[in-house]
Amino acid sequence: MHRANISKTQDPIVPHATRLVSYMNTHPETILTYAKYFGKVQNAISARMTDIDSDGFVVLxxxxxxxxxxxxxxxxxQLKSYxxxxxxxxxxxxEAEEALSLPSTTPPPMPSSNFTNIHTPFNPPDSSRFIRTLLIIIFCAVLAFYPSPAPEAIKTLRSIFGQELLRxxxxxxxSCHIIETLIVIFVLAKRGENDLRTWALWLGTTMLVGHCWYLWKPKNKRFSE
Incomplete structure (x- = not known):
């Protein structure tokens, strides 16, 4: 059967391959069935999918x-769409289960094509707000944890704000920034983000001043691409 020669960049399945492989490998019994019947590896005891495109998929x-x-x-x-x-x-x-007289399995639900490999451009905070927030955090951290003996200015400020309260x-x-950073990791991973610079910007900014809520805001127009 003749198949169209589709390059990887034009293949409608390739952009979703990473997410599809991950989802399919949550059902190893289905992958094993594919390997035994379609792959002719009758003695296989386990199997996992490693790649997929419009022509087919690779199983180890x-x-x-x-x-x-x-x-x-x-x-x-050949597949034409996701x-x-x-x-x-x-x-x-x-087909494989019936031919091999195996119990029925169902491939796991596919991830939505609209939620696969979504690029999340870095949405920078307002520079003045970023600097102000960072300075406040540094100021409070210095007052709270500067070792003794502390300069008189720090002692005076501690007496005003209270060292324990500052700590x-x-x-x-x-703690809030750690939680926000974990949220960023989860969201970017779920969206299939694979740009390392984008990861570094989102994680770095969130750890410093808290920034995860910008993930759901429109990208700042003055920084639009």
Whole structure:
């Protein structure tokens, strides 16, 4: 059967490959069924998907003696869109299970095509607000944790604000920023962000002054690309 020669940059499935592979590997029994039937690795004891495109997918099957076989399983028809992935994989699983007399499995739900590999450009905070917030945090941290003997100016300010209260405040801010940083990690990972500079900007800014809420704000117009 003739198939169109589609480059990786034009392939409709390739942009979603990382997310699809991750989702499919949450159902290893389905991948193992593919390997045994379509990949002809009858003695496989485990298998995982390593890649997928519009022509088919790659499975790494492991046998009981530790041998690993990489097999490329081709789709009957070249896929034209992301929406075709789930019904095709489901039909293939059903065919393999019936042929091998195996219990029925269902491939896991596919991630939404609108929520796969979404680039999240860095949305910078207002520079004056960033500097002001950072200076306040540094100021409070110095007052709270400057070792004794402290300069008279620090002692005077501590008597006004209270050193213990300042310590509680700084630790609270640090805890909030840690939580916000974890939120940023989760959101960027779920969106499939793969730009290292974008990761560094989001994580660095969030750890310093708290910034995760900007993930859901329109990108600042004066920094638009």
């Amino acid at each position: 099957a492991k046998e009981s003696d530790g041998t690993e076989n990489e097999v490329h399983i081709r789709f009957k028809n 929406d075709q992935v789930r019904p095709v994989l489901t039909e293939m699983a059903k 509680v405040f700084v630790l609270f801010v640090i």
